[in-house]
Amino acid sequence: MNADWPLFEVFIRSRGGLEHRHVGSLHAADARMAIEHARDVYTRRQEGVSLWVVPSAQITASDPDEAGALFEPARDKVYRHPTFYEIPDEVKNL
Amino acid sequence: MYHISGKSQPPMYTQALDQQGREPSAAPESPEQAARFQARVDAEEKIEPKDWMPEAYRQTLIRQISQHAHSEIVGMLPEGNWITRAPSLRRKAVLIAKVQDEGGHGMYLYSAAETLGVERATLVEQLLSGAAKYSSIFNYPTLTWADVGAIGWLVDGAAIMNQVPICRCSYGPYARAMVRICKEESFHQRQGFEIMLTLARGSEAQRAMAQDALNRWWWPSIMMFGPSDVASRHTAQSMRWKIKRFTNDELRQKFIDVTVPQAQFLGLTIPDPQLRWDEAAGHFEIGPIDWEEFQAVLRGHGPCNRERLEARRAGHAAGEWVREAAAAHAAKRAAQAAA
Numbered sequence: 072m073n074a075d076w077p078l079f080e081v082f083i084r085s086r087g088g089l090e091h092r093h094v095g096s097l098h099a100a101d102a103r104m105a106i107e108h109a110r111d112v113y114t115r116r117q118e119g120v121s122l123w124v125v126p127s128a129q130i131t132a133s134d135p136d137e138a139g140a141l142f143e144p145a146r147d148k149v150y151r152h153p154t155f156y157e158i159p160d161e162v163k164n165l
Numbered sequence: 166m167y168h169i170s171g172k173s174q175p176p177m178y179t180q181a182l183d184q185q186g187r188e189p190s191a192a193p194e195s196p197e198q199a200a201r202f203q204a205r206v207d208a209e210e211k212i213e214p215k216d217w218m219p220e221a222y223r224q225t226l227i228r229q230i231s232q233h234a235h236s237e238i239v240g241m242l243p244e245g246n247w248i249t250r251a252p253s254l255r256r257k258a259v260l261i262a263k264v265q266d267e268g269g270h271g272m273y274l275y276s277a278a279e280t281l282g283v284e285r286a287t288l289v290e291q292l293l294s295g296a297a298k299y300s301s302i303f304n305y306p307t308l309t310w311a312d313v314g315a316i317g318w319l320v321d322g323a324a325i326m327n328q329v330p331i332c333r334c335s336y337g338p339y340a341r342a343m344v345r346i347c348k349e350e351s352f353h354q355r356q357g358f359e360i361m362l363t364l365a366r367g368s369e370a371q372r373a374m375a376q377d378a379l380n381r382w383w384w385p386s387i388m389m390f391g392p393s394d395v396a397s398r399h400t401a402q403s404m405r406w407k408i409k410r411f412t413n414d415e416l417r418q419k420f421i422d423v424t425v426p427q428a429q430f431l432g433l434t435i436p437d438p439q440l441r442w443d444e445a446a447g448h449f450e451i452g453p454i455d456w457e458e459f460q461a462v463l464r465g466h467g468p469c470n471r472e473r474l475e476a477r478r479a480g481h482a483a484g485e486w487v488r489e490a491a492a493a494h495a496a497k498r499a500a501q502a503a504a
Binding site: 074075076078094095097098100101104113116134135136 | 266272277492499
């Protein structure tokens with residue numbers, strides 16, 4: 072059994088104006104083939120107008136065990152949201 | 166399309182499989198880790214690839230997802246058999262699209278399985294060597310055009326019944342793949358029913374062909390849900406992990422209850438003299454299932470087991486030069502780009 076072709080992550084822009092979203096992965100010999108395969112595997116029903124493929128090995132992900140250290144400091148900083156501030160009802164356009 | 170619960174009790178496309186996709190992790194699992202994991206599952210949180218998970222959960226999923234993927238790939242064969250003989254251009258275009266979808270579903274599922282740390286090449290090798298199992302239903306032959314209708318109506322109908330709950334599976338990549346698959350599957354079932362309806366409203370010979378297909382596909386479709394709950398040892402654990410949401414018998418009953426009226430609409434007879442409506446239970450009750458046939462097909466003694474595997478092996482071998490050429494071409498282009 073030969074080694075697998077490299078793995079690519081596939082991202083699709085579903086229509087103009089929206090961001091590319093991750094949809095899955097596939098194997099391909101190179102990036103160009105990855106685009107062709109992504110067309111066949113992930114867009115058989117007009118799911119997109121644009122494709123990105125990224126070698127999976129190039130993605131660095133955060134460690135789930137560090138999620139607390141990374142994201143919890145934002146939890147008590149509610150003053151970053153506009154609803155934190157009380158403004159009298161009479162004041163308009165604010 | 167489908168799922169499993171454990172080694173010796175094989176529901177749907179993913180059936181009894183003993184080999185493991187990867188070595189158990191060296192680190193022992195602490196009760197605290199296991200409890201925290203179960204709490205996340207109980208809270209309906211999705212488990213993602215890099216999250217800690219019990220090794221048994223990982224192995225159960227690798228087995229279930231890969232068997233499901235194999236079933237999609239082998240499932241292309243019985244229907245592919247009819248592409249050149251479809252009775253009209255419309256039917257041919259539809260059948261090609263359906264078979265292409267099955268291939269796509271196999272790809273979604275293999276890539277979901279790979280997020281658990283198993284290589285695609287390993288999974289393919291398990292299928293080709295005969296070590297891995299796939300749904301027993303695909304070891305039955307497609308003898309007439311009506312079989313293409315019956316497969317869409319019954320086999321894809323059973324698949325949908327089984328797959329919709331997996332959209333809520335605790336493992337994120339599997340659940341997301343299943344959402345995509347279920348969206349595409351509905352057309353498969355409807356085009357099958359449309360074929361059956363056309364035949365049922367056709368000539369005497371066409372009605373007889375439809376009835377013959379129902380006679381041959383009814384019981385194998387009922388068996389697709391796997392062994393009965395009393396014989397299914399791993400269901401409880403899979404349900405605790407929220408990989409499974411309903412037992413085999415619950416799903417089987419739902420399928421029977423929706424399908425019997427559809428057969429009645431077609432004017433066809435379900436091949437079960439003991440079938441009756443149980444007013445008190447609010448369900449159709451069926452006669453006994455021939456589990457010996459089911460076990461025999463699983464063990465490799467179905468009508469087409471050997472033919473299916475030979476077709477997959479031949480297909481894989483015939484594609485070898487293409488894979489080699491593509492890899493050589495990619496390497497050449499990379500070298501040119503670097504120069």
